[in-house]
Amino acid sequence: MTMDRPLLEVKALGIHLLTYEGRARTINGVDLSIARGESVALVGETGCGKSVTAKAIMGLLPPNAEVVSGSVSFKGRDLLRLPEPEIRAIRGRQIAMVFQDPSTALNPVFTVGEQLGDVIVWQGAARAYPRRRGGDIRARSIELLRLVRIPDPEGMLNRYPVELSGGMRQRVLIALALAGRPELLIADELGTALDVSVQDQILGELTELVRSQGLSVLYITHNLGVARMVSGRIYVMYGGEIAEVAPTAEMFRMQHHPYSQGLLAAVPRLTGTIGSGIEGRIPDYIAPPPGCRFAPRCFARMEVCDRQPPPVVEIEPGRKVACHLYGGYPGGG
Numbered sequence: 001m002t003m004d005r006p007l008l009e010v011k012a013l014g015i016h017l018l019t020y021e022g023r024a025r026t027i028n029g030v031d032l033s034i035a036r037g038e039s040v041a042l043v044g045e046t047g048c049g050k051s052v053t054a055k056a057i058m059g060l061l062p063p064n065a066e067v068v069s070g071s072v073s074f075k076g077r078d079l080l081r082l083p084e085p086e087i088r089a090i091r092g093r094q095i096a097m098v099f100q101d102p103s104t105a106l107n108p109v110f111t112v113g114e115q116l117g118d119v120i121v122w123q124g125a126a127r128a129y130p131r132r133r134g135g136d137i138r139a140r141s142i143e144l145l146r147l148v149r150i151p152d153p154e155g156m157l158n159r160y161p162v163e164l165s166g167g168m169r170q171r172v173l174i175a176l177a178l179a180g181r182p183e184l185l186i187a188d189e190l191g192t193a194l195d196v197s198v199q200d201q202i203l204g205e206l207t208e209l210v211r212s213q214g215l216s217v218l219y220i221t222h223n224l225g226v227a228r229m230v231s232g233r234i235y236v237m238y239g240g241e242i243a244e245v246a247p248t249a250e251m252f253r254m255q256h257h258p259y260s261q262g263l264l265a266a267v268p269r270l271t272g273t274i275g276s277g278i279e280g281r282i283p284d285y286i287a288p289p290p291g292c293r294f295a296p297r298c299f300a301r302m303e304v305c306d307r308q309p310p311p312v313v314e315i316e317p318g319r320k321v322a323c324h325l326y327g328g329y330p331g332g333g
Contacts, residue, residue: 005076006033007216008057008184014069015052015061015240017285024285026052027240028293029069031312034184034216039207041219041227041248043263044237047282050220051100053237054186056080057218058097059087074184092123096182100189100220102169106161112172113157116141116179123180144175149205167198174206178213185210188220203230224263228252233318236260239283239293242312246319256321258298292324300325 015027027049034040042050055061057072059079072079074095079087099105107115117137138157145153148171161169170190177185190203207230210217219230227234227248234251236244236259244257255261262278280297289295295305304324313326 006073007036007038007075008032008034008218009073010053010057010070011073012070013053013056013072014067015056016066016068017052017062018064018066019286022286025240025288026285027056028288030237030240030242032235032242034218036183036216037214038233039210039217039219039231041221041231041234042237043221043224043227043234045222045263045278045282048237049240050222050237051188052240054097054188054218054220057186058095059084059091060097092119092177092182093180094182095184095186096177096180097186097188098170098173098177098190102166102173103161105173106169108161110160111157112145112159112161112164113138113141116144116157116172116176119176119179140179144179145172147178147209148172148175150175165198166195167202170198170202174202174209178209182215184216184218186218186220189222190219190226199226200229206230224252236263239288240285241293242320242322243294244319244321244323250319256315256319256326257294257323258300258325259294262297262299 010030010032013027013030017024017026030049030053032040032042032053042053044050052061052065056067057079061067067080070080074090079090082090120137120140141157142153145156150156150168150171156168161172164172187206190199190206203226217230219227221227231248234246234248235242236251236257238259244251244255244260251260252264255264259278266278278297283289283293283296289306291307292298292305292310295301298305302324308324310322310324311327312320312322314320315326
């Protein structure tokens with residue numbers, strides 16, 4: 001294994017969902033990579049395939065999902081082709097996920113301490129914190145709660161999720177994800193259900209935690225403001241495809257794909273004006289457009305967009321865009 005190999009590398013991933021209406025071609029040729037210690041954001045509106053991509057990485061696709069192409073390589077091993085016992089050995093221990101709704105992700109009938117203790121044991125920490133050494137499990141649980149800046153961590157162990165605020169539940173979820181000391185953390189719409197001020201605080205704390213722990217992170221979000229705050233690189237996803245990828249600062253300096261431009265234009269301004277938004281809706285995955293999936297909503301639509309999928313053009317090192325506007329020009333023109 002070479003030193004420059006990404007920690008996670010998704011190549012040409014294709015996923016279909018079998019539904020009563022037909023076969024939904026939900027993920028179509030997704031490429032994505034995350035280096036060690038890198039924070040990456042996967043951005044797009046609701047329904048564009050972000051969470052399905054994350055579940056494929058975690059090995060948590062629903063029974064009606066069929067992987068039709070591609071690979072998901074973690075530390076050089078294709079997760080899609082590993083037997084289930086090996087996937088379970090990686091999930092939580094090496095790759096962990098913080099789910100988006102803290103109100104439903106925690107079991108309401110067990111205390112925070114019970115849930116943390118079970119995860120510590122199950123995630124391979126049984127060797128370091130065996131059940132017969134309950135004091136050590138408790139010490140590790142308190143350590144995790146302190147790590148996510150929960151006040152009175154000792155008292156928190158005896159409380160039930162219903163007794164906690166949304167922000168406290170979100171912190172407990174992060175502590176649960178960190179219990180197995182993962183190398184890659186996937187944060188799915190972190191803080192979406194919380195007040196903006198609480199969300200901002202948790203994102204700031206997680207960013208600092210990621211830096212101090214040396215984690216790699218994939219943030220799943222529809223919010224470009226969140227992506228700007230937490231990531232060093234952004235993938236823009238539309239209709240199950242990657243529309244554009246760029247370093248975060250460059251993405252906000254100039255967006256090349258019309259969808260990326262529309263996403264930024266939809267952000268409300270500090271002046272109080274409402275963003276212009278993007279007309280239309282995501283494509284029907286059962287019968288997607290034969291050419292560019294964004295073509296029906298695109299202000300720069302050309303005749304070729306309806307016939308052919310767009311080429312992926314590297315405009316400059318680290319910047320790629322999938323759009324016919326750049327297809328005829330080497331390097332993007």
